Amino acid sequence: MCGGCVVGAIYCITVLCKMKEKNPWHKAVVIFIAVLGIIAIVALVTTAVLQNKPLQQKFKYGIVLDAGSSHTAVYIYEWPAEKENDTGRVKQKHFCQVKGPGISSYSLSPEQAGHSLRLCIQEAVLNVPRRRHHETPLYLGATAGMRLLRMENQSLCDQVLGSVEKVLQSTPFDYQGARIISGQEEGAFGWVTVNYLSDRLKQGSGTTGALDLGGASTQITFATNQDETGESAENTVTFRLYGNDYFLYTHSFLCYGKDQVLKLALAQQTQAGASTLLDPCFNQGYSTNLSYSSVYSSPCITTQKPLAAGEGFTHRGTGNALQCQEVVRRIFNFSGCTFSHCSFNGVYQPPLQGQFGAFSAYYFVMNFLNLTSDTLENNMEKMARYCSTPWTQIKQQFPNVKEKYLAEYCFSGTYILFLLTHGYNFTSDTWSNIKFIKKISGSDAGWTLGYMLNLTNMIPAEAPDTPPLPHAGYVTLLLFTSLLLFLILLCSLRSLWVRCTSQRQII
Ligand SMILES: Nc1ccn([C@@H]2O[C@H](COP(=O)(O)OP(=O)(O)OP(=O)(O)O)[C@@H](O)[C@H]2O)c(=O)n1
Numbered sequence: 001m002c003g004g005c006v007v008g009a010i011y012c013i014t015v016l017c018k019m020k021e022k023n024p025w026h027k028a029v030v031i032f033i034a035v036l037g038i039i040a041i042v043a044l045v046t047t048a049v050l051q052n053k054p055l056q057q058k059f060k061y062g063i064v065l066d067a068g069s070s071h072t073a074v075y076i077y078e079w080p081a082e083k084e085n086d087t088g089r090v091k092q093k094h095f096c097q098v099k100g101p102g103i104s105s106y107s108l109s110p111e112q113a114g115h116s117l118r119l120c121i122q123e124a125v126l127n128v129p130r131r132r133h134h135e136t137p138l139y140l141g142a143t144a145g146m147r148l149l150r151m152e153n154q155s156l157c158d159q160v161l162g163s164v165e166k167v168l169q170s171t172p173f174d175y176q177g178a179r180i181i182s183g184q185e186e187g188a189f190g191w192v193t194v195n196y197l198s199d200r201l202k203q204g205s206g207t208t209g210a211l212d213l214g215g216a217s218t219q220i221t222f223a224t225n226q227d228e229t230g231e232s233a234e235n236t237v238t239f240r241l242y243g244n245d246y247f248l249y250t251h252s253f254l255c256y257g258k259d260q261v262l263k264l265a266l267a268q269q270t271q272a273g274a275s276t277l278l279d280p281c282f283n284q285g286y287s288t289n290l291s292y293s294s295v296y297s298s299p300c301i302t303t304q305k306p307l308a309a310g311e312g313f314t315h316r317g318t319g320n321a322l323q324c325q326e327v328v329r330r331i332f333n334f335s336g337c338t339f340s341h342c343s344f345n346g347v348y349q350p351p352l353q354g355q356f357g358a359f360s361a362y363y364f365v366m367n368f369l370n371l372t373s374d375t376l377e378n379n380m381e382k383m384a385r386y387c388s389t390p391w392t393q394i395k396q397q398f399p400n401v402k403e404k405y406l407a408e409y410c411f412s413g414t415y416i417l418f419l420l421t422h423g424y425n426f427t428s429d430t431w432s433n434i435k436f437i438k439k440i441s442g443s444d445a446g447w448t449l450g451y452m453l454n455l456t457n458m459i460p461a462e463a464p465d466t467p468p469l470p471h472a473g474y475v476t477l478l479l480f481t482s483l484l485l486f487l488i489l490l491c492s493l494r495s496l497w498v499r500c501t502s503q504r505q506i507i
């Protein structure tokens, strides 16, 4: 097209050249045509650049409800409508924390489970443009709290799921179902989220493992070599993403989430049924009354409430980190491994590989205790100091932190350090491979994003074809070519002008 302009312009100049002898206005006409030529080229380039500029982006949305054991959270994701298959394109747009406990806590009044979601659903309605409502998929995935309720009472579990289903069906969104996800799914989709958000999936190597600590279960997931996955099929998940094969090791320890593991520790320390428990995992001066049933009613506790026990007991802290480690050690079983390697409780685990991201309660606890960026040894010391600090002092120091959280940090911190080192086998040398994270590029780390990406088929098995030139490259090439043609036009104008002038002199 530009070549045509140049040829046209040269033709005009030739004609003008002939006109020149007869027409006294020839000079003005030549200047006029040259200016017109320049304007035409500028207009051409501008149009080409604007035409190929990405159109104003239209977004699509997806909603996932994370029905955890301790709480429910609603995540709204958004992505550019034309870029569904690009890594890192899906981002968290909005987050709403449902008021009250997790849905499994409503087993005695199931209707309330659905009702508890209403405010966050209203927020979601406002956060997704109305014209997108009907095409926005909405999923609910329930985790360890509901797994435990299902073990305890299948019928109550169904009623709770039915109640949330009723509310979710009545939303303007494209409801896709509410179900209890498996521990493998929870681990594997947490891994997908972490690696998708850090844009590692297209590179095909050097993925990051995922460590998730919830209230009722904890997951460990990392990529291994294919031969390492052979020993235990139930701990293996394979994915083909963007043309790369991944062999993941994953395990979910039910009852080893932060709240259930505390019950394990309390049950283990109250075997004698005494009326007072002196607990080294709580600060000196801390004291509260607990009912025996609050500890022993969990399906995680396999021992019966002690015969000698009354209704309840006084839970009193003595604040001693070393003794607390011993309490924690007793809730792990390190014998009876039938595989080449085990973590604990006879569960297979191949040797750790690569970097890890530790999120959810790992982050809450380690961040509060200021243990996210120090050596293992220093963290042990900091932990000992926190545990031995008197409860009155702790409360004074952190008046704005919920007392329940504050009281449990000595236990939870000790548990996390023990789980990561003795449980999963991180050492002083490999400790720095763990990064405690809450968000990656603005989106929360957790299983929800990976779950949605999988269900909406947003991560293709094969790498999608990419255009031969990116937009910036295309524009550069266009500008360069136009500039070249413009220079050719100028040169042609000049040489014709010289020829015309010399012809006139000959005449
Ligand atoms: N600022 C916060 C927020 C939460 N928590 C604790 O972190 C745990 C909950 O972690 P979370 O990942 O939200 O667990 P759930 O998803 O509810 O549980 P699960 O995954 O086991 O179903 C709970 O023990 C809660 O008390 C905390 O210590 N500090």
Ligand SMILES: [Ca+2]
Binding pocket: 068, 069, 143, 213, 214, 215, 360
């Ligand atoms: Ca969780």
